[in-house]
Amino acid sequence: MERIGFVGLGRMGQIMAGRLLEVGFPLVLYNRTATKADHLVAQGAVRADSPASLAEQTDIVFTILTDDHAVEQVFLGDQGLLSASIRGKLFVEMSTIRTKTIHTLCPHVEQRGARLLDAPVSGTLEPARHGQLLILAGGAAADLERARPALDILGRRIFHMGDNGTGTTMKLVLNMPMAIFWAGLAEAMAIGQQFGIDKKQMLDVYLDSPVALPALRGKAPTILGEVNEVAFAVTGVRKDLLAMVATGQDVGVPNSTGAAALSLFAAATAAGYGEHDLAFLLEYVMDMAQKTFPMKSDET
Numbered sequence: 001m002e003r004i005g006f007v008g009l010g011r012m013g014q015i016m017a018g019r020l021l022e023v024g025f026p027l028v029l030y031n032r033t034a035t036k037a038d039h040l041v042a043q044g045a046v047r048a049d050s051p052a053s054l055a056e057q058t059d060i061v062f063t064i065l066t067d068d069h070a071v072e073q074v075f076l077g078d079q080g081l082l083s084a085s086i087r088g089k090l091f092v093e094m095s096t097i098r099t100k101t102i103h104t105l106c107p108h109v110e111q112r113g114a115r116l117l118d119a120p121v122s123g124t125l126e127p128a129r130h131g132q133l134l135i136l137a138g139g140a141a142a143d144l145e146r147a148r149p150a151l152d153i154l155g156r157r158i159f160h161m162g163d164n165g166t167g168t169t170m171k172l173v174l175n176m177p178m179a180i181f182w183a184g185l186a187e188a189m190a191i192g193q194q195f196g197i198d199k200k201q202m203l204d205v206y207l208d209s210p211v212a213l214p215a216l217r218g219k220a221p222t223i224l225g226e227v228n229e230v231a232f233a234v235t236g237v238r239k240d241l242l243a244m245v246a247t248g249q250d251v252g253v254p255n256s257t258g259a260a261a262l263s264l265f266a267a268a269t270a271a272g273y274g275e276h277d278l279a280f281l282l283e284y285v286m287d288m289a290q291k292t293f294p295m296k297s298d299e300t
């Protein structure tokens with residue numbers, strides 16, 4: 001059995017690495033904040049003290065990290081994955097990042113005799129817990145086949161989109177309408193609220209109409225304050241939108257709707273909502289509207 005390395009034990013990484021460990025893959029872990037590996041180490045995983053040391057000890061290395069900068073640091077930094085002896089190894093990069101970053105990494109990996117597959121995922125914490133992610137892969141078919149036994153534990157379906165970068169591109173293409181939907185929903189519901197319509201009632205109407213994306217049903221408890229888990233943070237969507245806008249502009253797509261949504265998510269992050277679940281974008285827009293244009297009922 002190939003030895004698996006896993007770098008990035010954030011919200012998604014902890015769950016995904018945990019699933020691989022549960023089914024019996026020998027697992028070596030690295031996370032910048034070492035304590036996040038503790039519970040998996042207690043269950044039998046091995047802790048590496050740097051990405052380079054992890055790469056030395058494993059055959060297939062999965063990474064799921066915040067953004068392009070984190071991926072560049074983990075691959076190319078001092079003690080990074082590519083500073084190890086990596087001939088014959090396969091790197092499976094699962095973060096949501098710019099297509100350009102994958103295209104930049106590829107020659108670095110291949111020059112050292114290793115392989116890269118981009119395989120970002122669609123689905124959040126709950127699908128990850130149940131191995132129900134959608135995996136969007138870009139790279140050689142043989143590399144995908146090599147990673148498949150582990151990917152099958154993480155996802156319910158693997159789409160092979162094409163060459164390196166196409167998995168990452170598909171992830172951006174998939175999530176862009178979703179991010180724009182959340183921005184539009186936040187502004188629409190803030191208008192409703194300004195006219196005194198109850199949030200719960202608005203959601204009731206949305207959820208009984210074809211207007212709502214299926215994802216809204218899962219988020220409704222968070223919007224109504226019944227669930228506190230941060231599945232995907234406001235600043236995470238901001239980061240995704242930055243990647244979408246930059247990647248669109250790299251290929252001549254102005255991405256004006258993405259840019260508008262980005263402004264809203266960036267403003268919410270700057271206003272202190274960044275670490276809240278993305279459903280809090282609604283709170284941000286509603287609060288801003290109430291403060292700048294108080295409803296009549298609020299006026300004395």
Ligand SMILES: NC(=O)c1ccc[n+]([C@@H]2O[C@H](COP(=O)([O-])OP(=O)(O)OC[C@H]3O[C@@H](n4cnc5c(N)ncnc54)[C@H](OP(=O)(O)O)[C@@H]3O)[C@@H](O)[C@H]2O)c1
Pocket residue numbers: 007008009010011012013031032033034036064065066067069070073074094095096097121122123124125231232233236240
């Ligand atoms: N959450 C979701 O629902 C979801 C769904 C699909 C895809 N994704 C994508 O999956 C990726 C991870 O998301 P997440 O929600 O798991 O994020 P997260 O909880 O913020 O975790 C981010 C991970 O990246 C590491 N990291 C950040 N900067 C680093 C650096 N400079 N060097 C080394 N490690 C660094 C963090 O290490 P520390 O622990 O030391 O901070 C942590 O392990 C993102 O690209 C996201 O867009 C997320």
